[in-house]
Amino acid sequence: MEQPDECFDPLQFAVDLDLTKSTKINPDEKVYISKSLINQANGSSYIELSSTKVTCAIYGPRETSSSSDESYSKCLLETSIKFSPFARQKRVDPLLIQYDNDEDCEEAELCSRLEEALLPCILLHKYPKSQIDIIIDVIEDDGQHLLSAIILSATVALIDACIELYDTVVAKSLKVNNSLFTLGYMPNLAQVSCLFFDGEATPNELDLLTDEAVKQCQVLHKAICKVVINDLKSAVALNRKTI
Amino acid sequence: MSLDNHEELQKFIDLSEHYRTYLDEHDHSRPDGRKFHQSRSVQILDSLLQHSYGSSMIRFGNTTVICSITGQLTKPSLKSLRSGFIQTVVLLPRTQAWSTYGRRQQIINENLTLSQHLLDIIYKSKLINLEDLCIEEGKWVWRLQIDFQCLNNDGNLFDSCLFALNIALRHTSFPTVKIDPDTQKPLVYTKELIPFQYNHEQEPLCCTLAIYEYEQEYRFLIDPTVEEENIAKSILHYVLLKNDQICLIHKTSGAPFSIEKFHQCYSLARDYILQLRRKLNQ
Numbered sequence: 001m002e003q004p005d006e007c008f009d010p011l012q013f014a015v016d017l018d019l020t021k022s023t024k025i026n027p028d029e030k031v032y033i034s035k036s037l038i039n040q041a042n043g044s045s046y047i048e049l050s051s052t053k054v055t056c057a058i059y060g061p062r063e064t065s066s067s068s069d070e071s072y073s074k075c076l077l078e079t080s081i082k083f084s085p086f087a088r089q090k091r092v093d094p095l096l097i098q099y100d101n102d103e104d105c106e107e108a109e110l111c112s113r114l115e116e117a118l119l120p121c122i123l124l125h126k127y128p129k130s131q132i133d134i135i136i137d138v139i140e141d142d143g144q145h146l147l148s149a150i151i152l153s154a155t156v157a158l159i160d161a162c163i164e165l166y167d168t169v170v171a172k173s174l175k176v177n178n179s180l181f182t183l184g185y186m187p188n189l190a191q192v193s194c195l196f197f198d199g200e201a202t203p204n205e206l207d208l209l210t211d212e213a214v215k216q217c218q219v220l221h222k223a224i225c226k227v228v229i230n231d232l233k234s235a236v237a238l239n240r241k242t243i
Numbered sequence: 244m245s246l247d248n249h250e251e252l253q254k255f256i257d258l259s260e261h262y263r264t265y266l267d268e269h270d271h272s273r274p275d276g277r278k279f280h281q282s283r284s285v286q287i288l289d290s291l292l293q294h295s296y297g298s299s300m301i302r303f304g305n306t307t308v309i310c311s312i313t314g315q316l317t318k319p320s321l322k323s324l325r326s327g328f329i330q331t332v333v334l335l336p337r338t339q340a341w342s343t344y345g346r347r348q349q350i351i352n353e354n355l356t357l358s359q360h361l362l363d364i365i366y367k368s369k370l371i372n373l374e375d376l377c378i379e380e381g382k383w384v385w386r387l388q389i390d391f392q393c394l395n396n397d398g399n400l401f402d403s404c405l406f407a408l409n410i411a412l413r414h415t416s417f418p419t420v421k422i423d424p425d426t427q428k429p430l431v432y433t434k435e436l437i438p439f440q441y442n443h444e445q446e447p448l449c450c451t452l453a454i455y456e457y458e459q460e461y462r463f464l465i466d467p468t469v470e471e472e473n474i475a476k477s478i479l480h481y482v483l484l485k486n487d488q489i490c491l492i493h494k495t496s497g498a499p500f501s502i503e504k505f506h507q508c509y510s511l512a513r514d515y516i517l518q519l520r521r522k523l524n525q
Contacts, residue, residue, distance in 0.1 A: 002320060003328055003330060003386075004317040004318065004319075004320065004328055004386060006317060006318070007315040007316065007317045007386055008315060008316045008317065009315060009316075010314060010315065010316055010418060010420070010429075010431045010433075011431070011433070013316065013420075013428060013429045013430060013431045014418075014431045014432075014433050015430045015431065015432060016432050016433055016434050017433055037305070037307065037394070037395055038336065038394070038395045039305055039395060039396075039397050039469070040336075040338055040396075041338075044395075046394075051293055053291075055394055057336070057337075057338075059338070080337070082337070084309075084311075084334070084390070084392050085311070085332065085334075085388075085390045085392075086292055086294055086295050086298070086311040086313060086390055086392075087294075088294060089294050091313055091315070091388060091390075093332075094332055094334060094390075095332060135337050135338075137336075137337070137392070137394070139292075139309065139392065139394075140292055140293070140294065142293075
C-alpha cells in the first residue's frame with residue numbers, strides 16, 4: 001500500500017487553539033514510581049510525574065569494548081535517550097532518519113545533562129574495565145518535568161540494578177516565567193549534584209527557587225524510599241516462602 | 244541477569260533442557276505456574292496519552308504495550324480520491340546491544356514484520372474503512388498513524404498489539420475538520436471532538452500458540468513468554484474475527500504439521516479468543 005508524500009500536522013490548521021495557554025501550577029502533582037518491570041534488563045524503572053512518563057532500563061555493569069585509558073580505572077557510563085513518536089504534540093516519524101532535526105540535538109543534550117547529574121553519585125571506581133548502559137524512553141513529555149523525570153528514573157533503575165551509589169539523586173524541575181529550573185539533590189549528603197537554569201533571575205530569586213526545589217526533592221526522596229523498601233520487604237517475604 | 248543459583252545457570256546454558264526438566268519435576272506446569280492452555284492475566288488502561296487522539300496500555304503478564312492513534316492531514320492519491328492512508332509502526336524495546344549492527348538489524352526486521360502483519364489485518368478484516376478517513380473527496384484525507392511502543396517484551400507481542408489496538412480504537416475521537424470554501428484549506432476545530440468511525444463488528448483478535456515438543460508429542464503453549472518463544476519448534480498465529488472467521492494464519496517454519504493439528508489449534512484459539520473478547524467487553 002502506497003503512502004502519501006506529504007503530510008500536514010492538523011494543528012497547523014487549527015482555528016480554535018488558544019495560544020495564551022495559562023501555565024497552571026497544580027500543587028498536588030501525581031507521582032508514580034515503579035521498578036523491575038523490564039525482564040531483560042538488570043535494573044529498570046517507570047516514572048510518572050504529573051503527565052510526563054519515562055521508562056529507564058539499565059544493562060550492566062558489563063565488559064566494555066572500549067579500550068581507552070579512562071576505562072582501565074573506572075566504569076564508563078553510556079546513556080541513550082529516545083522520544084517515542086507520540087511524546088509530543090507533533091509526531092516524530094521513527095522510520096524517517098533525519099540528520100538535521102532538533103530532536104536529535106535535544107536527545108544528546110538531555111543525555112549529557114543526565115550524565116552530569118549521575119556522575120557524582122555512582123561509585124565508578126568499583127567497576128573497572130566495564131560499562132553501564134542507561135537506556136531511557138520518553139513516553140510522554142508535558143514540557144516541565146522531563147529532565148527531573150529522566151534523572152529520577154535513572155536513579156531508581158540504578159538502585160534496582162544494585163549498583164553501588166553514594167546517595168540517590170533526586171531531581172525537581174520548576175517552571176518560572178517560561179524558563180526551567182532543574183535541581184539535582186542528594187538528600188543524605190545534603191549536596192547538589194546538578195543545577196540547570198536557562199532564564200533571568202536575581203541571586204535572591206535563585207536562592208528561593210533552590211530552597212523550594214530542595215523541599216520538594218525531599219518529598220520525592222521519601223516516595224522513592226517507600227517504593228524501594230516495599231520492594232525489598234516483598235522480596236524478603238517471597239524468599240522466606242521458598243525457604 | 245544474575246547467575247547466582249543453579250537454576251539461573253542452567254537456564255543460561257541450555258534453556259530448552261531447563262524447561263524440560265522443569266516440566267518433568269512440576270507435573271506439567273510451566274515455570275510461571277500456568278498449565279499448557281492457560282493464559283496470563285490481562286490489565287487494561289485506556290486514554291493515557293494526552294497528545295494522541297486515542298491510546299491504550301495493555302499488559303499480558305509482563306509484556307507491556309502502549310498503542311497510540313494520531314492523524315495527519317494529507318492529499319489523497321490520484322488512484323482513489325476518497326481513500327485515506329494508514330500507517331502502523333511497532334517499536335520494540337531497545338536492548339543493550341542496540342548499537343551493534345547485527346542485533347540492530349534484527350530488531351528493525353522484527354519491527355517491520357510485526358507492523359506489516361498488523362497493517363494487513365486492518366486492511367483484510369476491514370476494521371477501518373479507508374473511505375471513512377476522507378474529509379473531502381480529492382482534496383483532503385486523514386492519514387492514520389498507529390504507533391505501538393513495547394515497553395517490555397515478554398512474549399506474545401502480536402496478541403497484545405492487536406488487543407491494544409482494539410481498546411485504543413474504542414477511545415479514539417478526532418477533531419472536526421471543515422474545508423474553507425474560498426481557500427480550500429482545512430479548518431481544524433480541536434475542541435469539537437467526534438468519535439472515530441470504524442467497523443465495530445470485526446474485532447480481530449489474535450491467538451499465538453508456541454509449538455513445543457515434549458515427550459515425543461507436540462504441546463501447544465497458549466500465550467507464550469519470550470523464553471517459550473525461543474525454545475518453541477514453531478509459532479502459530481491465528482487471527483479470528485467476531486464470528487470466528489479466520490482472518491490470518493501464520494506459521495513459522497520448523498515443525499511439520501498435519502491438517503488435524505491445525506483443526507486442534509483452531510479450537511484452542513477459538514476458546515482463548517472468546518476469553519479475550521469477554522475481557523475486551525467488560
